[in-house]
Amino acid sequence: xxxxxxxxxxxxxxxxxxxxxxxxxxxxxxxxxxxxxxxxxxxxxxxxxxxxxxxxxxxxxxxxxxxxxxxxxxxxxxxxxxxxxxxxxxxxxxxxxxxxxxxxxxxxxxxxxxxxxxxxxxxxxxxxxxxxxxxxxxxxxxxxxxxxxxxxxxxx
Amino acid sequence: xxxxxxxxxxxxxxxxxxxxxxxxxxxxxxxxxxxxxxxxxxxxxxxxxxxxxxxxxxxxxxxxxxxxxxxxxxxxxxxxxxxxxxxxxxxxxxxxxxxxxxxxxxxxxxxxxxxxxxxxxxxxxxxxxxxxxxxxxxxxxxxxxxxxxxxxxxxxxxxxxxxxxxxxxxxxxxxxxxxxxxxxxxxxxxxxxxxxxx
Numbered sequence: 001x002x003x004x005x006x007x008x009x010x011x012x013x014x015x016x017x018x019x020x021x022x023x024x025x026x027x028x029x030x031x032x033x034x035x036x037x038x039x040x041x042x043x044x045x046x047x048x049x050x051x052x053x054x055x056x057x058x059x060x061x062x063x064x065x066x067x068x069x070x071x072x073x074x075x076x077x078x079x080x081x082x083x084x085x086x087x088x089x090x091x092x093x094x095x096x097x098x099x100x101x102x103x104x105x106x107x108x109x110x111x112x113x114x115x116x117x118x119x120x121x122x123x124x125x126x127x128x129x130x131x132x133x134x135x136x137x138x139x140x141x142x143x144x145x146x147x148x149x150x151x152x153x154x155x156x
Numbered sequence: 157x158x159x160x161x162x163x164x165x166x167x168x169x170x171x172x173x174x175x176x177x178x179x180x181x182x183x184x185x186x187x188x189x190x191x192x193x194x195x196x197x198x199x200x201x202x203x204x205x206x207x208x209x210x211x212x213x214x215x216x217x218x219x220x221x222x223x224x225x226x227x228x229x230x231x232x233x234x235x236x237x238x239x240x241x242x243x244x245x246x247x248x249x250x251x252x253x254x255x256x257x258x259x260x261x262x263x264x265x266x267x268x269x270x271x272x273x274x275x276x277x278x279x280x281x282x283x284x285x286x287x288x289x290x291x292x293x294x295x296x297x298x299x300x301x302x303x304x305x306x307x308x309x310x311x312x313x314x315x316x317x318x319x320x321x322x323x324x325x326x327x328x329x330x331x332x333x334x335x336x337x338x339x340x341x342x343x344x345x346x347x348x349x350x351x352x353x354x
Binding site: 008094106147 | 255
């Protein structure tokens, strides 16, 4: 498995996951980069190539959970200028709303719904989070209901 | 827009971010390593300089009493233990498997944090006790050459300093570390309960 390939396939997915978790563009980018640095460091030891996706998502979600102790983070100033300035402020307010609402959910719900919206199989989500599939199914249903409600309250 | 047909998937996929070129991303690995390295080096440097100074005293003043030597060894040892424990936390985190499930990872993190909590309190106490004892023993010889008055003054000042450290600095340091750790532990436990539901 070549790192460049993995990086190319999963970058946007991992960024969205981090973005859903934090709703902060720069922070999400930093977190996604941290994830890929871990992936790069551990890829030579990784054998189970069929499940590379699950593996990366586990690293990424664990990294999200660890944001609580943020002393391990890169200093902010290290972002290359062109990237930091080029904020891809999305023009669609609905997209913004969705990410805002997701980032307001409890931590594990943010992870679960992000993975679901990335079209990951529920069995795989269950493996990543460490809950039963049935439990994941119930949770996804509730989270979607909650999100729909929030959109409705906002008068969309 | 009809509320029942909000396509979350489509909205979700609508968000993208610039991707750093691979070589620039990998450059960050080095920056990260360097900044961590500097932090550890500075602590080690401070301890080394102090140790060097103490050794220099030993060599140039040829202490006669065993208490002086014992004092020096205790002081050096206390710093070594403290420095070692400081540098221990980083490899512990590094060794942890980052590709466990979230539930397992949380459990590991919590166990690690609780271990740190214990280590920090215990080690800080040991450090202070050994350091105080070391200094006390070390001073026996130099004060032996002084008049009683100055010996009392010397021990008095050192004693006050040790009491100040023990009663004020040590609890403050412990409290500071514990507050931070308790906060992190509390948040991790909160996330863990999210996983326990149902």
